[in-house]
Every structure is written in structure tokens, then in C-alpha cells.
Amino acid sequence: MLKVVNLTCGYQDKTVLSGVSFEAGDGEFLGVIGPNGSGKTTLLRAISRVIPPAGGRIFWKGEDIQKMPFKDLAKEVAVVSQSPVLDGMTVEEFVLLGRIPYYRAFQFFEEKKDYRAAERAMELTGMSDFRGRTLNRMSGGEKQLALIARALAQEPKLLLLDEPTAHLDIAHQVRILDLVRKLNRDLGLTVMIVLHDLNLAGEYCRKLLLIEGGKVYRSGLAEEVLNYRDIRDVYKTPVLVEKNPVSLKPYIVLVSENPETEKDRNSDNLEGE
């Protein structure tokens, strides 16, 4: 179980998160949403121990992550970030980097079990046929799958994803998130995912954490968090919240404050003629 207690952290003199507390049970699929600059990525960075907390504590399976050896944490928690990948590497070489936490003190080369783990990660992500291809010859969606495969090679229990669908077309967005859901269901991975797209968050995440100004504004089931009033207040934008007729999950319809008028439509028609 992931437990964040009264977390305060940031960068140098700037506090980004302040007094954040929440829990995510084993096998949970938790989405983190919020406006730009609200502290979503900072939260993931704190949980992955990239930035130290200025206050509060983060526990994974009851253990304070600040006291865990780096390697042990990397065996439990894997991160799929938006960082660029090393283009000169093949997919297999890249995925094998995920085995670094498992190397012993004087082990420099992969063993059979490392190849097996990498193979499984590539199979799960559909990357097996791309193993010999260098990353610079892959599309954005394929690179994202390679990043997930590398994270899976770490054999983690908690998977943190920072906007894995950014800059991808809808086909790739669905492919990536379907895969993450499958990993959550089949492998029992606890998933914590930062998403900008509220519709994707509503569709895929069972629970959501809505962050505003470095604090948790609302948390709970997606249906509870994605309500008209909270979204309008946090994003300062009027929206309509509807229910997806197929999945019965909530989805957001944007409402422009400056809608198209009859005059706009008429001028378009005139130009067309």
C-alpha cells in the first residue's frame, strides 16, 4: 500500500506541494489530475524519491521510502516519465536497462533471468518484434511502449506514469491506457498515473486525486471527483459532465465562454459560396 502523509516538498525555495495526504491500496488504479503547475509531476517525483520531502513522509508497504536503499525502491517502484530516451540503443538494450536494480555488486553483465524478465516485458507491451530496432526509428507511441516495457523489466509493484499519452493520437492513447489497465488487472500492479485529459482519467481510473495549488482538492471514485462544481472551481472553466453511454464512466464536455454565434456561422456560409 502507498501512503502519503502530510507531504510538503518543492524546489529550492519554492514549495510546490503542501500537506498532501492520501492512500492507494494494492492493485489500485489511481489517477492524478489538476491544472498545469498544480504539482502532479512533483508528487510523482517525490514518490519516486527524485526530490526529498521538506515535510511529511511517504510509505510503501509500511516502509518510509527515504530509508529504503535506492536499489530496493527501484525493484518496487518503476516510473514511466516523459524524459527523452537514448536514441542509439535498440529496444532490447533499452529494456534491459530496467534490470540495473537487480545487478549484484560486481555484476556487470546480464544473466539469464534478466533476459527472461526483459523478454516478458517486451511480450506484455507487444515490443518483441521491435527488439532489434533502434529507438530513433520508432514512432512516439512505440517509444512510449518501450518506456513501459523498461519499467516492467524492473518487475515493480507500483507503476508511476507521468502523462504517458501526451502528444499521442487517440489510437495510441487507447492502446497505451488499455495496456496499463491490463497490467493493473492481470499483474495486480498498483498504478498511479498523471493525466491531463479528464476524459481519459474518467474512463480509465477507478479513483482520482484532484490537485490544485499543491493541495489535494478532492479525492475519491472517478464519478465523485469529476463533478461539474469541482472541475469548474479548480480549472476555472465551465464544463458539462455527462455519462459515457457505453462504459457508464463520466466524461467532460467543454463549454466555451465565447461560443460561436449565428453571425459567425453566416459569415462561414458566405465565404463558402
Place this chain on the structure above:
Amino acid sequence: MNKKYLRWLTGISILAFMLLAVCLVALCLGSAGIPVKKIFPLLLGGRGSTEYSILFDIRLPRIILGLAVGGGLALAGVILQGMFRNPLVEPYTLGISGGAALGVSLNIVFKFYKTLGVMTFPFFGFLGALAVIGILYLVNLRKATVRLQGLLLNGVMISFISSSLIMLMMSLSRAEDIHGIVFWIMGSLDEPNWFIIKITALAAVLLFLLSYLFCRDLNAFALGEEEAAHLGIPVERSKQFLFIIASLLAGFGVSSAGMIGFVGLVVPHFVRMFTGPDHRILMPASFLAGGAFLIFCDTLARTVISPVELPVGVITGILGGSFFIYALSRKGNS
């Protein structure tokens, strides 16, 4: 055996063979040519002969020093380029050579060598290099988070300050002192003192072994510091160790052979074209290639207009620069 490892083993074997071939050529060529077939009998049982003295007292020390300094500088280049994720960083960028040059210049101008002996040259060089390492460490590395760009900029600034101080000393010195400083700055493997050669060689080998423990860290750094942390690398501690190892490699090299440029920049680039970015192969391959390159350049420096000897730094600069342009154009074309 895994195909990749077999390929690596083949690559290392080829490089080791090339290094041996270069060493053999370096032993044969010079003002007095010695045929290949006479080399081994002479080294094994030719004690007392003139040719034995030429081999053992003149050419062999240069070869060992060339291997240690060239290998060490290339390895330092690999480490720093991997750490900074910047292909233009080399050992001299951090101002370590500038510090060493300043130390040696002080020795020449204040004539410590006249009372304390020739050992003061490498000693003052190393002291200057250590002073720069100390300053950089205090300014950048003592903090919990090492800011690499700050380290780089401070290093470049220290280089400028060192160069200015050396020029100041030269402007106030007599002609013979200026000659001494310039000669040292141009770099040379002509080192008659076996103790210095042994220390430099030992340091290069030990630091190579130590740095190899960080090859996985450097592979992870290639993805970025944050990604390295995600893979369980203690990023700040690794950066500190790697910086100190690279600095010591450069410090030992520069203090015993002077400022030999381009090896630390060009060799890693050239080797990477064949091995790829994996530091597990890149590090040993660069060490061997750096040694072979410097020995080759030194042989050219000794023989091109023999008996006059050219400064080896000039040869490494010309060849290294040409290689670099070639490597960049090849990369651009691909």
C-alpha cells in the same frame, strides 16, 4: 556466449592487438631503427648493449607512459561525457589541466626544481590539478545536489583564470623560463624517471578498475539523472565519485606528460562510433584506443623530422581535430 558479448570480446581483442602492433612499431622506429625480429631477444637478454638502452631507457618508458596517459585521458573523457551527457566535454574543460600547468609554471618561475629536483615538475603539476579539483568540489560538489552545468561553467572559468595567470607569469619571466613553460605546455612523453612512469601507470590502471564499477551508473546517466534515479542509482554519490576519478585521471596524466589535448575528446567519440553508447564496452575500448592513439602520435612526433622531435601535443591536435571533423561529418551524413 551471447552474441553481443562475443562482439565485444572480438572488439576488445582487435584493439588489444592494434595496441600491441603500435607498441611494436614504436619500439622499432626512431633515430636508430631496430628490426622487429631483434626486439624480443634484445629485451630478454640484450642487457648492456646500446640497442637495449635505446629500447629500455628511451622507447619503452615512453610507450608505458603513452598507454597510461592516453588511456587515462580517453577514459576521463568517456566518464565526463557520460556524466554531463555532453559530447564536447573533455578532461581539460574542467580546468584541471590549467591548474596543473599553473603549478608547473610556478615551479619553473620560482625555480623550486633547482633545489628540490626534477620530481617537482609532476609534483607541482599534480598539486595544481588537485587545487582545481578541490575548488570545484568545494564550490559545486559539497552540496546535496551537484549541479553539473555549474560545475562545467566553473571549470571553464578556472581554465581561463589559469591561462591568464600563466601568461602573467610568462610576461614577467626571463626567456629561459618562458621556454620551459611553453615546452611543458606543448606536452611530451619524454620522461626519464621510472618512478613517475610507474606511479602514472599504476594510477591509470587502478582508476580504470575503480571507474568500471560505475559503468552501469553511466549507462543509466545516458537516460538523464532522473531516469538514473528511477533505476536505483544513487545519483549524487555516483556523480561525486565519477568526477573525482575523472579528475585524478586527468591530473596524473597532465602532471607527468604535460598538456596533451584532444585525446580525451576525440578518442571516446571515435570508439563510440564502433561500440555504441554502452559504457561496459566503451570504457575499456577507449582506454586501449587512447593508449594506442597517443603512442602512435608520439612515434610520429619522434620520427617525422627525426632527429628533431615534435611536441606530441601538436600531433594529437592535428590528427585528433581531423578525426573529430571526420566523425562529425559521418554522423551528419548518417
